[in-house]
Amino acid sequence: MIVETMINEVIAEKLDIDKLSSTSNTFHIADLGCSVGPNTYIAVQNVIEAVESKYKSIGLASETPEFQVFFNDHATNDFNTLFTSLPPEKSYFVACVPGSFYGRLFPQSSLHIVHVSYALHWLSKVPEEVLDINSPAWNRGKIYYTSASDEVFNAYAAQFANDVNNFLNARAEEVVSGGLVLLVMTAIPDGVHRSQSASGMIYDALGLCLMDMGLISESQVDALNLPVYTTSPKEMAGLIQGNGHFSIEKMKLTDPLMRIDEPVDMQRCTTHIRAAVEGVLVKHFGCSEKMDEIFGRFNQKAAKYSVMDASYKKGTLLFVALKRK
């Protein structure tokens, strides 16, 4: 609801209808990293309603264009499931686009609003140095960078910076001048050390679990590095400004899922983590049979870790609204 409200506000205040209407008689929206639904449908419906409200608010309701929505994810995403779960009553034309959003996916100046929710923290790949036993950034005995050396962390940060730059360059080609890019990302507050991030600690706990349980060898843990990165507002702002193609219209760190005064629901937390990383683990270990056991044990073990501390619940979600210059 927090994100929805922020998106509504940005579209109401920042979307320049006059400028966009001149480029096409259809309003094109892309949801990148859409997965299989239904979250993507809810998000897209909200964006469309916000755009329709904008047309109404400026007295142009009768000129509201038709909407075409592009759902994007990797070519290996289960698009069959996505399509068979499409809302039956929808007010837009559907298309879907397979491929990585770190490269070009759409024609020049063809998109008006791009929405990316919980997807840009996935790196395009594991940084090569952390897998290299001869590199100072070799990530021994861990599956993530949270409690690893600065070298490991820097390798992850460099990969993220490179990926974000590629992402912004591709979108700069595809988004019309005046069009919006709406990013919803996992994040950590400025000035908080990586070892204190909620998601990072959880991934570390998962790595320890895997070894404790004797399910995998130490060398398998060495070879496994989760290709995800948690940015901070300051870091993200720097990358956007460094890229130069977009202005930052709104940037806000918030806590959509957690309440400081309530205990963490570890079962729910485990479900989220499992949804995020199960695919990576199965691919790495080549079997899916052990996943129930892994996450069952993780759920028990994680309760003992200090992720319950209220400080980790602060500032876990970053909302960024960009406008194509």
Add this chain to the structure above:
Amino acid sequence: MIVETMINEVIAEKLDIDKLSSTSNTFHIADLGCSVGPNTYIAVQNVIEAVESKYKSIGLASETPEFQVFFNDHATNDFNTLFTSLPPEKSYFVACVPGSFYGRLFPQSSLHIVHVSYALHWLSKVPEEVLDINSPAWNRGKIYYTSASDEVFNAYAAQFANDVNNFLNARAEEVVSGGLVLLVMTAIPDGVHRSQSASGMIYDALGLCLMDMGLISESQVDALNLPVYTTSPKEMAGLIQGNGHFSIEKMKLTDPLMRIDEPVDMQRCTTHIRAAVEGVLVKHFGCSEKMDEIFGRFNQKAAKYSVMDASYKKGTLLFVALKRK
């Protein structure tokens, strides 16, 4: 190859680049009823190369636009297979669109070329009358209209006319003025009776096989009617003119697959038929186990039917090129 050549000619002679360029900086192509590939990729590549040649031929090679290709089929089509078999080196942006092409699939005036190959003979549904025991068009003991009564045939023809009109109305909204619709369809020559059509006789033979084999009851055969229709050039021209939104730029009946002087390859024929109707049979009978047996027996039996007669090999494919008025 015959179809490819005809498409190249139509694009070279009939595509009005100047008119289309003013509507968008991207050239939009849709392949409707694309299935899972790879035929759709080959067809689309040919269309793109023909458009590129057109730009070159009029000295506008440097103004060749980017191409975005929309692959369409029913939402239950296996898009996962389609996406994982995309050509790695392709010169266009890919999108896919789920849904029936008998309704709207795309925004207003958003397409420049529509290609529909071996898809428009699939009716949107079985005509209701042929399933109605109280109707004079009840199709007793047959799974198709070829050797059925005139009432059955008329019900099929009316359904086809209605479907084609819906198809043309939807495309009339979606295709820009001057844009092309290229249809490749199964057909029967003008003046040839339906009982003499190759595909019809094959379907009739299949129906008799199903009963002969005792695999299904007579009432199951009564309830099964293949939702396909084979048109003729004259009939198709009449439907297009009656609709009124498109001009016929080219219409040609041809024989791409068969040679009059060679015997029919029944194994290949069975493979084609199976690809076309297996889904319908499985859906109807609720099991896929019997399909090997059904088509194995069909292959043996079909050889005895008179589909071998050379007259059935003439005029099986209709190419129609339409331009949006």
